[in-house]
């Protein structure tokens with residue numbers, strides 16, 4: 001089954017879409033306030049009503065900022081981790097105990113940011129809310145798309161793995177961003193969990209990894225940098 005991959009985002013923040021015989025699967029959205037621009041970019045590819053599923057990799061403001069508007073206007077079904085729900089209801093990035101940044105620069109930059117909030121989201125009754133990997137909504141409908149739980153960046157981090165081409169959309173479970181070192185996410189809620197999720201990705205042996213931030217890269221990068229996660233110390237968030 002040929003699943004076409006599209007990207008209507010940018011190097012800084014990708015907005016990947018997967019074109020399937022059962023409609024389009026949108027991975028994440030963007031920052032609040034950018035829906036008109038988002039619709040323009042999407043509209044150049046496909047009408048909004050072709051979007052059947054919106055897959056949320058985790059409830060951070062740069063991924064969920066347009067979620068409310070997109071779900072309402074497209075009528076698509078949300079696919080999300082159950083731990084995303086209380087976060088989406090708050091419309092604010094969670095800052096649990098122990099959270100920290102992987103570089104001093106990103107800790108400083110984040111303190112300068114005005115807010116990390118977005119319009120709260122209350123999913124419709126038809127949303128597909130996942131409590132474990134035993135639930136595989138796309139496989140169940142005959143699409144070769146597996147949901148992979150990848151906690152660590154956040155507790156609710158999940159990704160999508162295309163089984164036939166072995167491509168992995170990992171959200172922020174890894175990154176290729178200039179402000180984070182060695183394919184790490186800028187922010188981690190739990191370093192040990194983050195490392196275990198890398199072990200899981202390495203065992204999955206994807207042909208290509210598509211992070212939300214930065215260019216796609218090979219799994220060899222995670223193998224190369226994996227040991228840097230052992231005992232990694234984070235930079236505490238600065239007070240705003």
Ligand SMILES: [Fe+2]
Pocket residue numbers: 058060153172
């Ligand atoms: Fe994130």
